[in-house]
Amino acid sequence: MASSERIRPPWWLKYVNKVMIVLNRTGLFSDGPVVLTVTGRKSGKPRSTPITPFEVDGRRYVVGGLPGSDWVRNAQANPEAVLVRGRTREAVRMVELPTQQARPLLRRFPVLVPTGVGFMKNAGLVTGPHPDEFEALAGRCPVFRFDTV
Template sequence: MAEQRVRPPWWLKYVNKVFIGLSKLGVGGEKGPAILTVAGRKTGKPRTTPVTPMTVDGARYVVGGLPGADWVANARAAGTATLHQGRRTQQVRMTEMPAEQARPLLRQFPTLVPTGVSFVRNAGLVTEGTPDEFEALAGRLPVFRFDEI
């Protein structure tokens, strides 16, 4: 079954560039957004996007905020990425969680990444942003685990 693509807001590309620039200046530190760089699935060129990892039981995860996002397709194809957060840069393996394993992680997302709730709400995927609503997105919103290489 093909994943239904949700069109990103027109301003997202510009805001992402600002976040990437600020991150290069060291704004945000170890707790702020991270910059994920993945090889493009068609060109092989590095593609960069800001993400906000969350830690659950000592493992780090990231939720794809929009179904059909290009960075998600690139991560699936590449399997590995570079993660820059604060002054730290590391190579990671990205493992997509099956829906059953993603369900409890998505349930924690509104608490652990509150800034992501409004983004998903604005995309029309949730109305209130409750843990139940996010849990119901399992199988629709991808969740990746980062494992250091």
């Protein structure tokens, strides 16, 4: 599929994301979702969305779960971002991995981010937590590495 592919998010996602952002501010999550803030590619304004990063060999990554999503396109346009969990803010640079480097990380995604499996299944990208199906998303769903700034 082309990198310009875009899957419409479910109607409820915007509302759930707002709730997750508010819950994140409470600091109740010690693991799991964080809030990613990137600069809007058109507006130049900060845009925030909850994401669930995962760690492999001491490095942190995130999968762009919906091809063509706004936060992914914003990160591709301006890779400087901020991760927030509770009151902790961290400036990062998002580095999009080439397809071949993304494949092994996508294979591990269903085990490391089980909550992401249902989301990607509902989006019609996979049928379940099968590593082969996730690996096949390389080139469709970008994988970013977070480098501390």
